[in-house]
Amino acid sequence: MIRKHALQGLALICTLAALACFSSVARADDDDPPTRVARLAFTQGSISFQPAGTGDWVMAGLNRPMTTGDKLWADNDGRVELQLDGSLIRLSNNTGFSFLNLSDNVTQIQLTAGTLLVHVRRLDDNETYEIDTPNLAFSVLRPGVYKISVNEAGDSTAIKIRSGQGEVTGGGAAYTVRSNEFDTFSGTEQLSANSEDYTAGDDQFDIWAASRDRHWENSGSAHYVSADVVGYDDLDDHGAWRQTPDNGYVWFPRTSAPDWAPYHYGHWDYIEPWGYTWVDDEPWGFAPFHYGRWVNYQGAWGWVPTPPRSEGVGYVRPVYAPALVAWVGGGASVAWFALGPREVYVPSYAVSRNYVNNVNVSNTTVNTTVVNNYYNTTIVNKNVSVTTVKYVNQSVPGAVAATTPQAFTTAQPVAKNAVKVDQRSVASAPVRAFTPAVAPAKQAVLGTGTAAAKPPVAIQTRAVVAKVAPPAPPPSFEARQAAIKSNGGKPLSVAQVRQIHPATAHQQAAVKIAPPAKPATPQSSQSNRPPQPQNGQAAQNSARPPDRPVDRPVPPTNVKPESNKPATPNTVQPQNRPADRPVNPNNASQPPSANRPASPPAAHPNEVPVAPRPVVQLSSNPELDKKHQQEQDQLRAQQEQDRQKLQQLQEQEHAKLTQQQVDQAKKQQLEQQHQQQTQQLQQKHAEEQKQLQQKQQQERQPQSKPQKPDNPPQPKP
16 A cells, blocks of 8 residues: 555656646747847838837838837838738838737737838738737738728728738727728727728839839749748849759859958847847848858858748748857957858757757758757856867858957947957867857947937827737836846846836836727728629629738749859859749759749638629529529528538638647648638539529520421422
């Protein structure tokens, strides 16, 4: 008996230990920083930027990564484009914008005034995309193009949907808005909704946004880079792709500096929670400095991209990194060089083992055992020096960049504050995995921008309505700076930042959570109402088929390969781009496939399309018309039953899929299967409809009677 109780006690202890271990791992994963950011990709006119936790407005700089708490103000002549992994956000003039939340699965935008246009290319089932205005919260439900405008007073929001579907929540009501609709929602405590005609022409902002979309859609780099890499489309105009024997297709930039090397022309900003972050001066300088690896090939620097999705190959969404470099030397200067292919990046900020694995395997070809060894050595055992690895770029002439500690901590341009290094010394100097542990000056958070125009006070303090509660606003820079110093100069973990917040910090945010809502329908404007069907013609059902996400641009077929030759000789450009995309950039001998596989349709439950109601052609026979109408109704009922069965099946499979938490590959396969089933059902219904109409047409035709001959035979006498 005693032995039995002892065994039970031992089992209980083991179970509790396992749960504690699992809990610590889960907490560590929850405290990982986001794997995605937004890129400030284009500015025009006067654009002001306020980093999270500061009260200063400075001029916005290109390639600045943006995250939760960052704010933008586009003044009278301003325009902005922000790029994310699955969407594009454009701001018009006199527009106040900020990120209430930007995490792995949540994009929550605050729009206090002005106009923004959002192009959502992809929306996963577990992803939330919300735009909060002073009187409502707009939830994007499908990929599409959405234009949202807030009036000057902040008591009215206009939503124009070119494609897609969304839901408006506010004033205790919930409205569904769909493609080709233009709705205006007025009031704050209670919404007054009016639907207008969508046919109004595009303005200059729409035309500009469409031209920016075409630049992305025609990107030749889409053949070689993962769709989730931010900023890859800017590579087309500034370099060319060449096939190399060891790394597959590599992108070589065209640069004006004869001694150009990666991570030499730019500066270091301090962005929480990643810490010191490289911001490059080049207009294309985002994707190659936060994803992938660099290699020196035949005397020229080339970027080895994050590989795209390949059918049958496991895929991890590329994880954003503040700078993929290793640190060398120490003392009077701060020095670094770009990591090469198959070399492990070790974050200087607090992360879990799973994060370290993903940030490496998603950006380069690397053995997971090697990654784990780095994690154990540098993070677990706190051995910051790497002495057993030979880095390929460390010995390349001109690869190592160095600057003064003051320039490093105050966001000063590296090229103007460069420290000359001895090539022999740096080639054999010890390499450190972590960024130098030193607290930043406030200028490192503000970046290189000078003071800029502030938005009106009324817009800065204007509250917005949210459906999803955002995280607490970030603490002040002064509070974080003191905590960083207490942390030995190392970046604060997510948990440490959370501890800085007072208990009431969340209530201080200018956000009002929308009350529980009941379904409602906007009222149509009589003057702008679309024409109604005539002569008893049945109207098309209002339910629309789901919009397919545009995960990749269509490769151009008329782009001349010679247009993007690099400065190095013997450039080999792939001919016929649509057919020459490599399946695996790291295997040059493997022939490229024809087209990159499309991302699965974002078919959320209840999105199986409803077939349009057929039009019954009237004839002069009322009884026949009645019979045909009954046949059409019976066919329609059967089709609706088929649709509901398929929808129920898909919903069950979606629920099962969510419960099991299957990997992305299986989810993609299931979505493609659903799309095929939906298309087959539509084809079946179309064929049935065609057969029924042919039958009805035959029945309407009168029976032909024998005609008398023109010259009947004369009777014989």
